Amino acid sequence: MYVNIGGVTIRIKSDLDDFPQKELSRIFHGYVSPPSAPGIVMEINGMKKPARERGEVPSLLEPVYEYFLDIYNKFPRESNPEKKALQDTLYLTSFLSLASFREVLQQQAKGKFSIQITHGGVVIVDTAHNVARYFINLASAPPLSRSLEAGLYFACSILFPSFQGVILHGAGFHHKGAGYVFLAPSRGGKTTISRSRKGEGLLADDGVVVRKIKGELHVFGSPWRQNTWAKTVKEDSYLHHYPLKVVFFLKKEGAPIKLTPGEAMGKTLLHFVQCLRYNTNHMCRLAFNLCGEVFSAIPAYAICFTGEKLCWEKVECLLENRR
Secondary structure, three states, rough: EEEOOOOEEEEEOOOOOEEEEEEHHHHHOOOOOOOOOOOOOEEEEOOOOOOOEEEEEEHHHHHHHHHHHHHHHHHHOOOOOHHHHHHHHHHHHOOOOOOHHHHHHHHHOOEEEEEEOOEEEEEEEEEOOOOHHHEEEEOOOOOOOHHHHHHHHHHHHHHHHHHHHHEEEEEEEOOOEEEEEEEEEOOOOHHHHHHOOOOEEEEEEEOEEEOOOOOOOOEEEOOOOHHHHHHOOOOOHHHHHHEEEEEEEEEEEOOEEEEOOHHHHHHHHHHHOOHHHOOOHHHHHHHHHHHHHHHOOEEEEEEEEEOOOOOOOHHHHHHHHOO
């Protein structure tokens, strides 16, 4: 199966007997593409081993434990980083053989892989070769199609910087041939602002792709969306992208504020570049550089949105008055 997201072709390979291609075609509607040379390969492996929940970390796995611990220590939202790192390391061991771990540890030592525990499985991304291996726990996973959707989301978030792109936690629209991005945290208004236009001009409402193509910044839609306006998605949505005109940060109150490039970049890297904390140092640098280029070239505003209909006339008036 092939999908195209952000102009990058992704081949999904699987050894599963019950690979849910029909259901995935529905979820990825508008982004299923003809076979072509892939930029990313995702390999799906089904496992039936039970996940371990308790125990000490074997010495061989200490680097993996330290990997998770470093991630969770950077984000104090985790109530107990040591416990979470231990659980994730042991969960990982239920999927992989010792030989597989040796390969993982070798790649980790070189800073060329990223791991995520997600939706009943483990995704290991080889950033040196743009290959993602997804090990799914068939005994306890949620619906298989949803597991694969989540795994692909993580893999693309990790690997897109190598294609001069990032996935941002936001909504995207096109209007009069230009692309607009609206960034907000969860429950911050992305879906509401998308619904306000009843799907008109909507590219994505939960994950928008920004890529640099031939020196220009473009906005793409993505299949990661709420289903409210799924019927508006065209069969060839993956072919459409638009020059990025402006980035808006949604807030609950206050007058519109034009952000400096540094302010906009800081907000984006801290809150809206997907899976950045799990990425390798090299990929983080690429994402950092791209965001720097975005906000050096594109204006950014913090605007109040409280649920009213998105009015393009007001947007254009704001941009004109703030020049």
